[in-house]
Amino acid sequence: MLPPPALQTLLVLAAFIKLGFFGAPSGPKKAQVTNNSGVTPEGLCGAWVKEPDGGYFTSPNYPEKYPPDRECTYIIEASPRQCIDLYFDEKYSIEPSWECKFDHIEVRDGPFSFSPIIGRYCGQQSPMYVRSSGRYLWIKFVADSELEATGFSARYNFTQDPDFKDIKTPLSLPVCEFEMSGPEGIVESVMVSKEGRAQQTEAVDCRWFIRAPPGAKIYLRFLEYEMQNSNECKRNFVAVYDGSSSVEHLKNKFCSTVANDVMLLTSVGVIRMWADEGSRKSRFRILFTTFHAPPCEGDTFFCHSNMCINHTLVCNGIQNCVYPWDENGCKEKRKATILEHLDHTNVTIIGITCGVVIILMTVSIIIQIKQPRKKYIVRRDDFDPALLHEAFEPPQYELCALRQAASAEGEALPEDFPKLQRSSSKCVHGHHCGSQASSVRGSRTDLSLRDAAAILSEMQAVTPQPPLLQHHTLPGSRRNIVVMKHSYSQDGAEVCDLDDDLEDGPTTSHGYGHGRMGMERTVQRSVSNDF
Secondary structure (H helix, E strand, O other): OOOHHHHHHHHHHHHHHHHOOOOOOOOOOEEEOOOOOEEEOOOOOOOEEEEOOEEEEEOOOOOOOOOOOEEEEEEEEOOOOEEEEEEEOOOOEEOOOHHHOOOEEEEEOOOOOOOOEEEEEOEOOOOOEEEOOOOEEEEEEEEOOOOOOOEOEEEEEEEEOHHHOOOOOOOEEEOOEEEEEOOEEEEEOOHHHHOOOOOOOOOEEEEEEEEOOOOOEEEEEEEEEEOOOOOOOOOEEEEEEEOOOOHHHEEEEEOOOOOOOEEEOOOEEEEEEEEOHHHOOOEEEEEEEEEEOOOOOOOOEEOOOOOEEOHHHOOOOOOOOOOHHHHOOHHHHHHHHHHHOOOHHHHHHHHHHHHHHHHHHHHHHHHHHHHHHHHHHHHHHOOOHHHOOHHHOOOEEEEEEEEEOOOOOOOOOOOOHHHOOHHHOOOOOHHHOOOHHHHHHOOHHHHHHHHHHHHHHHHHHHOOOOOOOHHHOOOOOOEEEEEEEEEOOOOOOOEEEEOOOOOOOOOOHHHHHHHHHHHHHHHHHHHHHHO
């Protein structure tokens, strides 16, 4: 047998090992799943005993007669993936009535008074056995002011949910609790992973405790909400408690696609999220705002919805009231606040900056105005028209007139007609005539006029002259041939009147017409050849 000192040493070492001081694996703390059932009003509704695997409860004064005018609510909550079996004792007696309208026991399949009803019981016959479809049972006992009876005694047990018969019920879950306070705050599901409260593959049952100042209340507004497995409350849900996390204080539970805002009546609110291993993508984001009931005191802001919120929440970019009274007209208020915060130093800095900017802009404008004019003057001084290519010159026109003196009928053109010189030309308009250098060098127009005169003389020598009528004779008349030449010569346009004694006898209108048409065709052909 070991001496007492050695035995004490072994006991101490065993205690250290049990506490995890010698290499025990570290990780998120685990908490045993507890019985979260409850009753209201507590202390006035008989016995209430909670055990890890179940418990029991009774009517007031059982097995004696229950008192009149009493109403008790019992809410039983099982562990995740479990359901509830409820058994009533055979010693059972409640005032009988038609459809149990007076004293009775009402059982509902869920945590609320509006959950699906299982049955309403009274009389001497015990309901014996009731089973829930999920984790909750809601039981209500009502006694009126007349005809009291013995009452009831019931026991409940937690059993495996048939929907999860192939999945092991978790004996422990990560400890996942948060404390929050202040005039406002954000509660969101990502806090679980950010703070390392649980691994992504673990089921979680997290609670956020919101504590408002004494006498205040809490308003919850959902900003984001999405359940990975919608309408499967056994796998994921978000619940809201008013007063504590006990099941009897459960106010709302959301597991579908929509979550409504919640107004709590106490200064303690609890938000709970349950998500199993396959529902960890469920998420939510809730804004909580603490407030007092009117009349508003001090510098609090009245929200027009029986809420007096802290003045720091006004125009903060977040709607804290039920309706956006705290954010209305904030643009004008923000502008005035900025102007009010400008001191003498800020005004001086702004003034100097504006002055520098104006000076720089003025200098830039002056430079932009003067710089193009200098370039323009230099270009005019260096301009040389001889460098331009003739292709860029506009088309020029030459207008010349050939005159022939009147002669006898059938008389041929004078031999010196092809030798007409440009010196005998007359400018019709001075600004259309070319330069003197152009007349000396000659142009394509001189060649065209000579060719036209030669062709005209040949045609008149071969073609016989028709008889002339006396009354169409124009003695002393002169025939003029006007040639307009389109030229791209560099010398410019010339308009000349070439005179020559081209005698033209008396002609008829018919003869004159044929002669003129022939000459026009000849001249046109000559002009087209030049082009």
